[in-house]
Amino acid sequence: MFLQMQAFEQSLTELIKTSLKKNRLNIYRKLLNFIAFCDGINHCLPRITNICSSKDKKYGQGTLLRHFSKWVFLNVDPPTLPEIQNNLDNIAIAVKEKCVSGSSVVKVSTLLWKPNGRQWSPVGNVTENGKIYPTFVAPLFPNTKYxxxxxxxxxxxxxxxxxxxxxxxxxxxxxxxxxxxxxxxxxxxxxxxxxxxxxxxxxxxxxxxxxxxxxxxxxxxxxxxxxxxxxxxxxxxxxxxxxxxxxxxxECEFVYKKLSTNDNHWMLLVSVFKWKVYVCGLLTMVWCIALYSLIERHSVGDQHAEISACPPSTSESVMAAVRVPLHQGSLHLPQSRSGRIVYASWWMFCITIVAVYTGNLVAIMSVVKDRRPFKTMGELAENEDFKIILRKGSSFEDLFKNSNDSVSKKIWTKVLGTRSANIQNSLDEDHHYKMLLQTGSYAFMTGSATADSLETTFNNLRRMKCGFGPLYxxxxxxxxxxxxxxxxxxxxxxxxxxxxxxxxxxxxxxxREEYVPARPKIDISNLRSVWVMCATGITVSFVMLGLECLLNYR
Known part of the structure; x- marks a missing residue:
């Protein structure tokens, strides 16, 4: 109970602060119920409600008293609607009036929100003896359900x-x-x-x-x-x-531009196999040529044949082995059974190797492969070719900025190295980061929702999860x-x-569908190694021609 307005204001302020700390709707509804006796006080209702509205805006976020407090004013003169400048939802008044018979009746009204403003609406009457007559025709605070x-x-x-x-x-x-x-x-x-x-x-x-x-x-x-x-x-x-x-x-993700493995066109023909395959194939060919020549020269076949076959020379043995992967026949055929077995084995070996080589070469030229420059956050932190960009004020910023983990510290150092002081707002920052992302040497740290949006805009991106739990x-x-x-x-x-x-x-x-780019038509740049090989062969042939002419001249 308060007899002075100043004491009321102080108590109301403390009540608002205490209620907000509870932060529970049921507590708001229990604590914020008020009854005001206005007998003999001029403009009681406007004065009190205006104080409440100002306190609510200052301490109650403009919401606490407005929607959760309930006020009943007793013995009050009904104020005119222009006098009511507050926005409190739940206000009811009880006004005592005399009837023609001489008895008194208390009329109860509530303040409603209407399309054309606030209006008083009758709720019911209370007789002097405290009996309700008639029963209330409407709730006392109907605004609570809205x-x-x-x-x-x-x-x-x-x-x-x-x-x-x-x-x-x-x-x-x-x-x-x-x-x-x-x-x-x-x-x-x-x-x-x-x-x-x-x-x-x-x-x-x-x-x-x-x-x-x-x-x-x-x-x-x-x-x-x-x-x-x-x-x-x-x-x-x-x-x-x-x-x-x-x-x-x-979830935290890194988004970066896809890297193609078909950039080195000069080595296209030799990029099909690893170097170990070429070394083993060359050694196998040398072994087969030597074995074939040895068998044919020292054949254990029929020594009494009428026409003895001439054993192949070293050059003929080499050419016989080279013609097989080129699908060419040989002028000399093996005479002995053991030589035929070696020759047939070499044929089967070449057929397999040529088929595998041709299939892989077609696949390399037809499909664009992507290579991953890093697979974990630790590899990204050590990768000198990639810089890391992170939006200012991002929730992930706090995770890396305040982390004691060595990998996170390296990530944060790379983030600071890419930030520009000339960016004034977040929209410019987003545009700047999208441009950097397309250069191919930046990884953008962001959430999965932003990564989804970037994927719909750019079809050449790849994503990698950071590796820790989700952010709510x-x-x-x-x-x-x-x-x-x-x-x-x-x-x-x-x-x-x-x-x-x-x-x-x-x-x-x-x-999300994996984007597979359509392979463009093959041009000269895709066949550089073929032209190099052809030019090298022509150059070697001219050199050999010059040497032959020089030897014949002498």
Missing amino acids: ILNGRKLKIGVMEWGQFCKLTTSTNGSIMYSHVCKDLFDILGEYLNFTYELIEPPDQSWGELTETWSGLLGMVERNELDLSGIPYGLNLKKSKSFTFSSILDKT LGLPFPLNSPLAEIFSDKLIRLYDNGVLEALTRKWYNTQ
């Missing part, structure tokens, strides 16, 4: 992957589509509110220096009721904001905002009902 009662919320947004996309912005109005638009339309219908989408003037997601900047800074300063874009939950943000229930989760996302509200609890309750229901999953399926391409 939750936010048509309140217009300010929601901060920016374009973010497939979750929120800017569709049009004309005459200062901002229009967004995809998940964020559908989600707040559904929540607005459930919680009975309208909303206005607002972009941060600096077009920044927000990072902490002395205070928060960007979108998060507007939420912290109560310029926005909430952020329409989910942020990762961490200790630093939890000290400045109250988060809703988990809306989604994301929630909608940030001002610290201790009662709206967070209201939204969390409905978001949990939407999750249980499958609505959030349906919105994700609607706007996200959940079935």
Whole structure:
């Protein structure tokens, strides 16, 4: 009980601060019930309610007293509607009036929200003896079932992957589509509110220096009721904001440009096999030539034949072996059975090797292969050819910046080495990072949702997971905002009902297909090694011709 307004204001302030620390809807509804006796006090109702509204805006995030407090004013003169400048939802008055018969009756009315403003609506009458007559025709506080009662919320947004996309912005109005638009339309219908989408003037997601900047800074300063874009939950943000229930989760990934293995056209013909295969094949050919020549010269066949066959020379034995992989016949055929077995074995060996070589050469020229420059985060940290880029203010920034792990420290050092001081906002930063990503020497550390969006934009990207657990996302509200609890309750229901999953399926391409680029037509650059081989053969033949002419001249 308070007899002075100053004591009432002080107590009300403490009550608001205490209630917000509880951060529970049922506690709000139990603590914030008031009865005011206004007998002999001029303008009692406007004075008290205006004080409550100002305290609510200053300490209660503009929500606590507005939606959860209940006020009953007794022995009050009904104020005119223009005198009521507050936005408290639940106000009822009891006015004593005399009837014609001389008896007194107390008429109870409640203040409703109507399309054309606020109006008093009769609830029922109470006689002097305390009996209710007639029974109440309406609830005393009917606005409680409408939750936010048509309140217009300010929601901060920016374009973010497939979750929120800017569709049009004309005459200062901002229009967004995809998940964020559908989600707040559904929540607005459930919680009975309208909303206005607002972009941060600096077009920044927000990072902490002395205070928060960007979108998060507007939420912290109560310029926005909430952020329409989910942020990762961490200790630093939890000290400045109250988060809703988990809306989604994301995993840390590195995105980089695919690297092709078909860049070295000069070595195309010899890149089919590894060098060990060529060495073993050459040794096998030398062994077969030597064995074939030895068998044919020292044949143990019929020594009494009428016409003895002339054994092949060394050059004929070499050419006989070389003609086999070229599918050419030989002028000399083996005479002995053992020689024929060696010759047949060499044929089967060459048929197999040529078939494998031809098939692999066709595959190399027909299919673009990708090679992975790194397979783990540790290999990326040691890779000198790749630099790492990370968006400022990202939730992953805190994980690597404050980590004691040696690999994470190396990753953070590479991140700092690629940051530019000339970038002013997050949109320019995203555009800059996309350009760097296409150069082929940068790995972009981001969440899986952003990686999905980049894959739909660029078809030449490859992804690698960071290797640690998922990061959970929630909608940030001002610290201790009662709206967070209201939204969390409905978001949990939407999750249980499958609505959030349906919105994700609607706007996200959940079935990622591996992009296989079409191989362009083969041109001269793909056959450089063939031309080199041909030119080398012609050059050698001219050299040999010159040597022969020189020897014949002498």
